[in-house]
Amino acid sequence: MRAGVAGLPSPHPIGEQLPAVYAEDRFVQGFTGALDEVLAPVLSTLDNFAGYLDPGLAPEDFVGWLATWVALRVDESWSPAQLRQLVTSSVELHRWRGTRRGLAEHVRLLTGGAVEVTDSGGGVESPQPGAPLPDPG
Structure with a gap:
């Protein structure tokens, strides 16, 4: 499961993007660090989304x-x-x-084997249900 990647770093840590006044606040940095841990798998999935859509890579x-x-x-x-x-x-x-x-x-x-389909391609139908079939010749 992709959400269970332990220690996955966030490519864009929230704490580093906050104004300088919050840079040294332990609570804010701890809180945003917890958010980074939760959001890192989501961001990783979105960053690699093209790979998820390719059946050869998904x-x-x-x-x-x-x-x-x-x-x-x-x-x-x-x-x-x-x-x-x-x-x-x-x-x-x-x-x-x-x-x-x-x-x-x-x-x-x-x-996985070679296939040969033989079909005459021809068919006949009557114009009304139950009516005799027309001559295919």
């Missing part, structure tokens, strides 16, 4: 949350590397959703 527990951003249902059997790859590829996969290419890419990412 902490493992955060990648699962990123998956929800791209409507990816996480399967517990996936390895962390597989999940990172799927989250990274999600936007492109959504672009091809419902197509032969999209299906092949999904299966390839999930299985």
Whole structure:
């Protein structure tokens, strides 16, 4: 957990930014030092926010949350590397959703194997429910 980093220094200590009259006040410096300790993990997270949004760099527990951003249902059997790859590829996969290419890419990412999808691409439908199908020829 990122909030539990012991001794994480604050990049911008509050006590150093106060007017000179408070620089030697032990209570104020102690109080702001406690605030620095509480705020340091928050500031560290914000300073590194771009890394949290990159599935290749984000902490493992955060990648699962990123998956929800791209409507990816996480399967517990996936390895962390597989999940990172799927989250990274999600936007492109959504672009091809419902197509032969999209299906092949999904299966390839999930299985790691070569995929060949055979589809005639043709289909027929009747203009009214229950009516006979037209001749596809």
